[in-house]
Amino acid sequence: MRLLLIEDDITLVQQLKPELERCGFAVDVSHDGVEAEYLGNEAIYDLAILDLGLPKRSGIEVLRNWRKHDNHIPVIILTARDDWHERVDGFQAGADDYLGKPFHSEELIARIQALLHRVHQQPAGLLKADGLSLDEEAQSVRLDSGATYTLTNTEFRLLRYFLLHPDKPLSKMQLSEHVYELDADKDSNVIEVYVRRLREKLGKTRIETRRGQGYVFRSRLT
Amino acid sequence: MKSIKLRLGIGILLSISAVFILLWLAGSHSIRLLVVEQMSTRLMHDSEGLLAHLTFDTAGQILLDPSGIDSIYQRPFSGHYYIIHSGTVRLRSRSLWDSDLALPSEQSLQTRQLHVQGPQQQPLLVLQTIYLKQGNTITIAVAEDLTMLEQQISRFHYWFGLVALAVLALLVLLQVFIVRVGLSPLYRARQQITELEAGKRNALDYDVPTELQPLVHEINKLVSRITQRLQRSRNALGDLAHALKKPLTVLAQLNQDECLHNCNDIRKQMEYQTSDIQRSIDHVLKRARLAGEGPPISQFSLQHDLPALLDTLARMYPQKEIASSLAVDDHERVPFDREDMMELLGNIIDNACKWARHKVLLDVDISDSVHIRVQDDGPGIDEHNLRQLTARGTRLDEKTSGHGLGLAIAEDIVRQYSGSLSFTSTRQFDNGLCVDIHLPLRHDSDNSGTE
Structure with a gap:
């Protein structure tokens, strides 16, 4: 899952970014409204965390512009302005969730996960597919056979993406876009390595290779 | 005398009355002058007529040719009389009968007008002229009764007075109407000021007479300055809150740092202190930001703001059902500040959602006052704590049985609007909290009664 963190407070970003990465999110950061709006329209992000008090263009305006151009990227507003009327304005502008500062990073992460589940029509709690469940806290997968595997960060990112997009062909390009940051060295062969490890x-049957299309994660094993 | 209407009325009444009295006096005076003038001309003719018929016999005795005498001088007390006097002879008209006129003796050759009491108390106008004819001095006095004239003049007085009174009454009615119409912009302005205070409008109309323009302009300027100042201080407070929260956020994040994993005491202390600072900031700033009574910057709209708020809460609590019912007659907008109402309702309903198991009920009833009731099917509060919450003067602080800062802010808002906030156990569900808010509505009629 690739997040766009839009926040002009460098110190906060320095703290938050590693925290989010540790929880298996690829994070790109934008410090101003104009750049953020542009990046948000790139369609490679699964979610945006938006501060409202941004230089150049206010967060609300960025959000309104996205929604006006039918960009339905899930947005969590993260702001110190948490009066009720501001909260209502935020939701009216098209936000999916709203978190007031100061906040605990656990709460932000829980809300990100809950929102991702909601957007991908998955129930709250563990991410499940026929015969396996993924614990997002522990970053481990448990099979119905009883085996539990702790996953590496990249494996976890990849599996979570598969679980949120089951039964759809996903290209290597797409997978690497949603697993790695903007400035990471993207080599699609690396995806092959991680798919093999998963x-x-x-x-073997869980992840199917489709020639020319990429991979399909099968939610049901027949 | 404070009423402009009364002052104008009395001024106009006095000046119109003065004009009428003057007109009345001048009118009767000039009519009398005119008639007397005409009468004396006629008398002069009569006098000259008499003179033409006077002759002297050889003995120098004066003789009057009876054919030259108008019959009016023959009828007794007809009101027309003459006395001719020459030497020792004194000729009196037959109309004088047995009475005489007391006339002063005249020396100079002049015509004189006299007012003399005649027979039967007739007021007479006498024209006395001295002529020289054939070397003899003749004094001819011709008189006419003024009774008719006096009667006509008093009739004129009577009718003029009557008409004048009628016209005066009409004019007074007219001026009452004119003053009322003339002052109507003032009433309208006053009405608008009342509305302004009640929050039904943002500014006074500029569509007023030029005399009122500066006043309206000043009031509008004042109102917009107050509004701007409130907005500015709100913004400043918002900025301050923002500025303080950023370092607080960083501090809260620092707390999670791995370096501190071994120092649990310090971490707990830091966490406690930062959250304490945050609560204090929240409480003080939110209270300071309340607009309270007065012209609201923007009004709370039941049609737009309430659904938006409920929509927000529904998104925040997707598993809970928020049912609302509105009993509102014609109050599309309530004269309360939008931000204040959002904060009040937001906090109360948020609190209910937090504790509710499945359902939250919101009832808004606006008639003479605003009544808001929020109920939830949560665990509720026990009797003792309920009493404490409802007790007058008890501050709801953040430590009260977990019903956090939100309720304390709600209480502050309610107090700003001179309303009341009470907590009971709900009757709608098995248990759960019921919050009742009463906010008084100010009516225009309250103010317009002070005439």
Whole structure:
């Protein structure tokens, strides 16, 4: 899952970014409204965390512009302005969630996960597919056979993306876009390596290779 | 005398009355002058007529040719009389009968007008002229009764007075109407000021007479300055809150730092202190930001703001159902500040949602006052704490049984609007909290009664 963190407070970003990455999110940061609006329209982000008091263009305006151009990227507003009328204005502008500062990073992460589940029509709690469940806290996968595997960060990111997009062909390009940051060295061969590692743990049939299309994660094993 | 209407009325009444009295006096005087003038001309003719018929016999005795005498001088007390006097002879008209006129003796050759009491108390105008004819001095006095004239003049007085009174009454009615119409912009302005205070409008109309323009302009300037100042101080407070929260956020994040994992005491202390600072900032700033009574910057709209707020809460608590019912007659807008109402309702309903198991009920009833009731099906509060919450003067602080800062802010807002806030156990569900808010509505009629 790739997040766009839009926040002009450098100190906060320095603290928050590693925290989010540790929880298996690829994070790109934008410090001003104009750049943020442009990046948000790139369609490579699964979610945006938006501060309202931004230089150049206010967060509300950025959000309104996205929604006006039918950009439905899930947005969590993260702001010190948490009066009720501001909260209402935020939701009216098209926000999906709203968190007042100061906040605990656990709460932000919980809300990100809840929002991602909601957007991808997955129930709250563990991410499940036929025969396996993914614990996002522990970054571990548990199979119905009883085996539990702790995943590396990249494996976790990849599996979560598969779980949120089951039964859809996903290209290597797309996978790497949603697993890595903007400035990371993207080599699609690396995806192959990680898919192979996941297959070793989950079984060969779970992730199907489709020639020319990429991979399909199968929610049901027949 | 404070009423402009009364002052104008009395001024106009006095000046119109003065004009009428003057007109009345001048009118009767000039009519009398005119008639007397005409009468004396006629008398002069009569006098000259008499002179033409006077002759002297050889003995120098004066003789009057009876054919030259108008019959009016023959009828007794007809009101027309003459006395001719020459030497020792004194000829009196037959109309004088047995009475005489007391006339002063005249020396100079002049015509004189006299007012003399005649027979039967007739007021007479006498024209006395001295002529020289054939070397003899003749004094001819011709008189006419003024009774008719006096009667006509008093009739004129009577009718003029009557008409004048009628016209005066009409004019008074007219001026009452004119003053009322003339002052109507003042009434309108006053009405608008009342509305301004009640928050039904943002400024006075500029569509007023030029005399009122500066006043309206000043009031509008004042109102907009107050509004701007409130907005500015709100913005400043918002900025301050923002500025303080950023370092607080960083501090809260620092708390999670791995370096502190071994120092649990310090971490707990830091966490406690930062959250304490945050609560204090929240409480003080939110209270300071309340607009309270007076012209609101923007009014709370039941049609737009309430659904938006409920929509927000529904998104925040997707698992809970918020049912609302509105009993509102014609109050699309309530004269309360939008931000204040959002904060009040937001906090109360948010609190209810937090504690509710499934359902929150919101009832808004606006008639003479605003009544808001929020109920939830949560665990509720026990009797003791309820009494404490409802007790007058008890401050709801953040430590009260977990019903956080929100309720304390709600209480501040209610107090700003001179309303009341009470907590009971709900009857709608098995248990749960019921919050009742009463906010008085100010009516225009309250102010317009002070005439």
